[in-house]
Amino acid sequence: xxxxxxxxxxxxxxxxxxxxxxxxxxxxxxxxxxxxxxxxxxxxxxxxxxxxxxxxxxxxxxxxxxxxxxxxxxxxxxxxxxxxxxxxxxxxxxxxxxxxxxxxxxxxxxxxxxxxxxxxxxxxxxxxxxxxxxxxxxxxxxxxxxxxxxxxxxxxxxxxxxxxxxxxxxxxxxxxxxxxxxxxxxxxxxxxxxxxxxxxxxxxxxxxxxxxxxxxxxxxxxxxxxxxxxxxxxxxxxxxxxxxxxxxxxxxxxxxxxxxxxxxxxxxxxxxxxxxxxxxxxxxxxxxxxxxxxxxxxxxxxxxxx
Amino acid sequence: xxxxxxxxxxxxxxxxxxxxxxxxxxxxxxxxxxxxxxxxxxxxxxxxxxxxxxxxxxxxxxxxxxxxxxxxxxxxxxxxxxxxxxxxxxxxxxxxxxxxxxxxxxxxxxxxxxxxxxxxxxxxxxxxxxxxxxxxxxxxxxxxxxxxxxxxxxxxxxxxxxxxxxxxxxxxxxxxxxxxxxxxxxxxxxxxxxxxxxxxxxxxxxxxxxxxxxxxxxxxxxxxxxxxxxxxxxxxxxxxxxxxxxxxxxxxxxxxxxxxxxxxxxxxxxxxxxxxxxxxxxxxxxx
Numbered sequence: 001x002x003x004x005x006x007x008x009x010x011x012x013x014x015x016x017x018x019x020x021x022x023x024x025x026x027x028x029x030x031x032x033x034x035x036x037x038x039x040x041x042x043x044x045x046x047x048x049x050x051x052x053x054x055x056x057x058x059x060x061x062x063x064x065x066x067x068x069x070x071x072x073x074x075x076x077x078x079x080x081x082x083x084x085x086x087x088x089x090x091x092x093x094x095x096x097x098x099x100x101x102x103x104x105x106x107x108x109x110x111x112x113x114x115x116x117x118x119x120x121x122x123x124x125x126x127x128x129x130x131x132x133x134x135x136x137x138x139x140x141x142x143x144x145x146x147x148x149x150x151x152x153x154x155x156x157x158x159x160x161x162x163x164x165x166x167x168x169x170x171x172x173x174x175x176x177x178x179x180x181x182x183x184x185x186x187x188x189x190x191x192x193x194x195x196x197x198x199x200x201x202x203x204x205x206x207x208x209x210x211x212x213x214x215x216x217x218x219x220x221x222x223x224x225x226x227x228x229x230x231x232x233x234x235x236x237x238x239x240x241x242x243x244x245x246x247x248x249x250x251x252x253x254x255x256x257x258x259x260x261x262x263x264x265x266x267x268x269x270x271x272x273x274x275x276x277x278x279x280x281x282x283x284x285x286x287x288x289x290x291x292x293x294x295x296x297x298x299x300x301x302x303x304x305x306x
Numbered sequence: 307x308x309x310x311x312x313x314x315x316x317x318x319x320x321x322x323x324x325x326x327x328x329x330x331x332x333x334x335x336x337x338x339x340x341x342x343x344x345x346x347x348x349x350x351x352x353x354x355x356x357x358x359x360x361x362x363x364x365x366x367x368x369x370x371x372x373x374x375x376x377x378x379x380x381x382x383x384x385x386x387x388x389x390x391x392x393x394x395x396x397x398x399x400x401x402x403x404x405x406x407x408x409x410x411x412x413x414x415x416x417x418x419x420x421x422x423x424x425x426x427x428x429x430x431x432x433x434x435x436x437x438x439x440x441x442x443x444x445x446x447x448x449x450x451x452x453x454x455x456x457x458x459x460x461x462x463x464x465x466x467x468x469x470x471x472x473x474x475x476x477x478x479x480x481x482x483x484x485x486x487x488x489x490x491x492x493x494x495x496x497x498x499x500x501x502x503x504x505x506x507x508x509x510x511x512x513x514x515x516x517x518x519x520x521x522x523x524x525x526x527x528x529x530x531x532x533x534x535x536x537x538x539x540x541x542x543x544x545x546x547x548x549x550x551x552x553x554x555x556x557x558x559x560x561x562x563x564x565x566x567x568x569x570x571x572x573x574x575x576x577x578x579x580x581x582x583x584x585x586x587x588x589x590x591x592x593x
Contacts, residue, residue, distance in 0.1 A: 095526055273411075
C-alpha cells in the first residue's frame with residue numbers, strides 16, 4: 001500500500017510540473033500546445049542519455065535547455081499562426097518526437113528503451129531506505145518550479161503575457177513585442193516540461209516510447225482546466241487531487257475483477273476526456289480562478305474566459 | 307516502382323479526402339478545428355466491424371450503419387458539448403474537441419480492446435495493369451470516395467441545404483437575417499460530416515487493420531490536407547488530400563517508410579511559413 005502511495009505521489013509531482021508548464025503557455029499566455037508529450041519525452045531521453053556521464057543535475061539542466069531551444073524554435077516557426085494551426089503544428093511536433101525516439105535505435109534504443117538511469121542522491125537514498133529521499137527530492141523540485149513560475153506570473157513578464165492573451169492588438173499598440181514575448185513563454189514552458197520528463201526518468205529509472213503517449217498531454221490539459229487557467233495555486237491544489245484520484249484507479253484492477261487492465265485504462269482516459277468537456281462547460285474558471293490583480297479589479301468587464 | 311507508389315498515393319489521398327472534407331466543413335460552418343475527426347473515423351470503423359463481423363451484415367450495409375452511428379455521435383457531441391461552448395471562442399472548442407476525441411477513442415477501446423481486427427471480406431487477387439498492382443480494396447475505396455465527393459459537391463452547389471451551409475460559413479449573421487437558422491444548419495452539417503467520417507472509417511478499415519488508434523494515425527495527414535487546401539474550402543480539402551496522399555507514398559523513394567508521417571508535418575510547416583492561407587483561401591496568421 002505504501003508503495004502505491006509513493007508511486008502516486010511521484011506521478012502527481014510529474015503531472016504537476018507538466019501542468020505548471022502548460023499553465024504558463026496556455027493559461028497565462030493563451031498559447032495552445034498539444035505537443036506537451038514531445039517536450040516531456042525530450043526531457044526524459046536527454047536526461048537518461050546524459051545522466052550516467054555527467055551526473056544528474058547537469059543532465060537535467062542540459063535537457064531543460066535543449067527542450068527550451070526546440071520549443072523556442074517551434075514557436076519561432078509557428079507562433080504567429082492562429083490557434084487552430086498552432087494546435088496542429090504542436091501535435092505534429094509531438095508525433096515527430098515519438099517517431100524519432102522509436103526509430104533512431106542508435107541513440108534511443110528504439111522500442112526497447114533505456115534502462116539503469118541513475119537517480120539523484122542514490123547513495124543517500126539507499127542509506128535511508130525506500131523512496132523517502134526521492135519523494136523529498138520530487139517535492140522540492142515541484143516547490144522550486146512553483147515558486148519560480150509564480151514569481152514569473154507576478155512579474156511584469158507575467159502581466160504582459162496576460163495582456164497578450166486577453167488582447168494582443170492592444171498590447172502590441174502599447175509597444176510590447178508580442179512575438180518575442182510569446183516565444184519566451186513557450187521556451188520557458190518547454191524547459192519545465194523537460195524537467196518533468198527528467199523527474200519521470202529518474203523515478204522509473206527505465207524509459208521507453210510507450211510511456212510517452214498523447215495521454216500525457218491530455219492529463220496536462222485536464223490539470224490546467226481543473227485547476228483554473230492562469231492560477232498556479234489552483235493547479236497544485238485542484239489538479240493534484242484529481243490526478244491522485246485518476247492515478248489511484250490504476251490500482252483498482254487488483255480489487256475489481258470484472259473488467260481487465262485495458263478496459264480500466266480506457267475507462268480512465270475516457271473519464272479524462274469527459275472531465276475536460278464537463279469542466280469547460282460547468283466550471284470554466286476551474287477550482288481556483290486566476291487571481292485578479294489590482295488593475296484587473298477596476299476593469300470588471302474584461303472577460304477572463306478567453 | 308514510382309508508378310506504383312503514385313497510384314497508391316492517389317488512393318491514400320482519396321481515402322484522406324473524406325475526413326479532410328469533414329474537417330473543413332465543420333471549420334467553415336462552426337469555425338473551429340475539430341480534433342475529434344480521427345476518433346470519429348475510428349468509431350466508424352468499429353461500428354462497421356460490429357455489423358459486419360459480429361452480426362454478419364454485408365459490407366455495404368455495415369458502411370451505412372457506420373455512417374449513421376458516427377452521424378449520431380457527431381450530433382450528440384454537438385448537442386452536449388460544442389453548442390454549449392460556442393460563445394467561448396475557438397480555443398475552448400478545440401480543447402473540448404480533444405476531450406470528445408478521448409471519450410470516443412476510449413469507448414472503442416473499452417468495448418473492443420487494443421487488438422487489431424479486420425472486416426470479413428473475401429481475399430481477392432490484385433489486378434495488374436501496365437505493371438501497376440491494383441487491389442480490390444483500392445478500387446472499392448476509389449469508387450466510394452469519388453461517388454461521395456460528387457454527391458457532396460452537388461449538395462453544396464445545388465440544394466437549398468448546401469446554399470444555406472455556404473451562407474452560414476460565409477457570414478452567419480447575414481445568413482440569420484435572411485432566415486437561415488444557424489442551429490439547424492449546424493445539426494445538418496454534423497450529420498453530414500459524421501456520415502462522411504463513418505464511411506472514411508470503413509474504407510480505412512479495408513485499407514489497414516482496425517485498432518483504437520486507426521483514426522489517430524490519420525490525424526496529422528487529415529489536418530495537413532485540409533490546411534493545404536485552405537481550411538474552409540471543400541475543393542481545396544480534396545486537392546490537398548490527393549497531394550498529401552501522393553507525397554506520403556512517394557516519400558518512400560527518399561526517406562525511410564517509418565518517417566512517412568513526418569511528410570505531412572513538414573508540408574504543414576512549410577505551407578504555414580510560405581503561404582499561410584493555404585492553396586485556396588483561409589487566413590492562418592493572427593493579428
